[in-house]
Amino acid sequence: MRVESNRKMISGLKGLLRRAEISFAETFFVENAQMFLDIGERSNQLISDLREIQYFSVE
Numbered sequence: 001m002r003v004e005s006n007r008k009m010i011s012g013l014k015g016l017l018r019r020a021e022i023s024f025a026e027t028f029f030v031e032n033a034q035m036f037l038d039i040g041e042r043s044n045q046l047i048s049d050l051r052e053i054q055y056f057s058v059e
Helices: 002-020 024-058
Strands: none
Touching: 002 024
């Protein structure tokens, strides 16, 4: 699944940043990427839930 692949990539980047002690700005970028990934995942779930509700309300 694409979301899981993105999560692994973000996790790997976090590990690299910690080991390399890279600047706050770069760490902040990766943290924001994780946040947007989480928002996207929740949005997809919400859309799926709404479609399911709509499907059952039509029947």
